[in-house]
Amino acid sequence: MKFRDIFLLALRSVTANRLRSLLTITIIGVGITALVGINTGIESLKNGIFDSFASMGANGFMIRNRELNIRIGGGRNEAKKGSSKKKKVKTSNRNKYITYREAMEFKDRFVFPAIVSVWYRPGSVTVYHDSKKTNPNIPVIGGDENYLKYAGYDLQMGRDFNAVDLESSRNVAIIGQDVAKKLFGDQMKNVLNSAIRLGNVRYRVIGVLASKGSNNMFSADNTVLTTVSNVRRVFNRPNVSYSISVSVNDAKQIDAGIGEATGLLRIIRNLTIDEEDNFYITKNDSIAQMLFNSLAYVTFAAAGIAFITLLGSAIGLMNIMLVSVAERTREIGVSKAMGATKSIIRTQFLFEAIIISVSGGVLGVIFGILIGNIVSILLKASFIVPWMWMFLGITLCALVGLCSGIFPAIKASRLDPIVALRYE
Known part of the structure; x- marks a missing residue:
């Protein structure tokens, strides 16, 4: 039996249980939407930051009386990390x-x-x-x-x-x-x-x-x-x-x-040789890098949300596939009686899990790009297509489908055809 035929058979089985499949696809799609949407918005924000500081030139720096601290999502970055490496000398009215x-x-x-x-x-x-x-x-x-x-x-x-x-x-x-x-x-x-x-x-x-x-x-x-x-x-x-x-x-x-x-x-400022600087100098590109580093916390949060959602989706998908094996025991017995091998049964159920999972990923990528670029429009930034996050989202969904489908597929392939045919 060719892979194409097995795939079409799996696709027909998925569409036969539309409501169940749609609910699982939606759950997976929510996680990918969070991942792609937030990171698309972050990429737009980064482009805006880069354009802002690029307009001021990479050859500029700013002198202030204190370190420039930027907090985004609980992060803290200091403009002059090199100051902590200096030899400790006499403090002279720090932040004067x-x-x-x-x-x-x-x-x-x-x-x-x-x-x-x-x-x-x-x-x-x-x-x-x-x-x-x-x-x-x-x-x-x-x-x-x-x-x-x-x-x-x-x-x-x-x-x-x-x-x-x-x-x-x-x-x-x-x-x-x-x-x-x-x-x-x-x-x-x-x-x-x-x-x-x-x-x-x-x-x-x-x-x-x-x-x-x-x-x-x-x-x-x-x-x-x-x-x-x-x-x-x-x-x-x-x-x-x-x-x-x-x-x-x-x-x-x-x-x-x-x-x-x-x-x-x-x-x-009348500083003596044994007194440390009581002012701070920050390059323009350093400020932009500080903001980029701070935005990493938001990226981690998005990844965390997506991971939790996908974990729940994987458990739900495995449960659905196990239920599907139980419901289709007789169907599996008929297939084996007609010559289907363990490999064909395994492949069919794996395809079903992957189809459901990847469908949720595609749905999540589409909505994620739309939501992320709505943020871009509000920020008046350029339209972003996050190819890396799109590829990562689809790959994660394929892995979720594969991992969730392995156990139910193995269980289905090990059914005794005689027992399966007698199952009511």
Whole structure:
């Protein structure tokens, strides 16, 4: 008997018990949907993260007063793991705030071929224009004349901050696309030189940012920029720490730039030779890698959900196959009486288990891709086809079917044809 004939016979047996088969296929499909769907969403998220940091360039680094910790799904990654390997020296005001004076002095004295930007984010506000207003979660960022270049922003209309804006700390603002559309509509005819309010403070709009597309996951289009000097005056509060972002002209010189920046900032902050750094430097690509590592926890969670579901499915599938053997004892006896060997009976029941399992896998892959890419659409990221997870999902289902079908298949093949024919 050919494998094709055995396969068709197994397929006919599966379709003869549609409800039972459909329920088992659905259970298996749920596990694969979780696995493929979550990992498709994660791949979309990774692409968005990569695009966001790629727009800032791989040749950039950021100086902060403390380590940048990112928590996703309970994970914790530290931006500067190398700091733990340093020889223990005298601690000098660890996490000491980087003051405005120190940040600006660094910018003035850093002679390395690079772009330096000093910025500070005081928080989020509600933005008003006439009777219209935004949600109260619009981030305000105070930057300098180099901030747009470092952050990868382009202007759709208007101008960047100039020296007069920075020196006078006057109330001027550049708004993102989402803010502009919320306050002025899609036409945005009279945006430039219009008055808006950040909370209770009036600002004049001097520019509108071009949309950053998939970078919207970081609210790149839902923000308001003003000068760092203005933020210092209007949103002044005690213990403010400013951030310094540096983009070197040549990516090959980034390590040299970091070394130069470290030495200069130690001098500015009056650190002695026996005192350790009281600031942290993080490369842009290191931040992206931190996020990728944190997302691994979500991947493990998805794999755990899928494993538990597939384990339950395997037990359920084995139970169904055992019931099927009991129900079809007489049928097996007839097949053996007509010349079917133990190998043919075993193969038939294994095919039935694999057909059910793989069908659930295909169903799960389809729904997983759909659900995962709905997440992509919401994040405005690119469409993802997770070939690896598709292949892994189908392979897992085939293995589940094989493992679940072995014992029932062996049991069916060992039935005595005479006893089986007499079975009622």
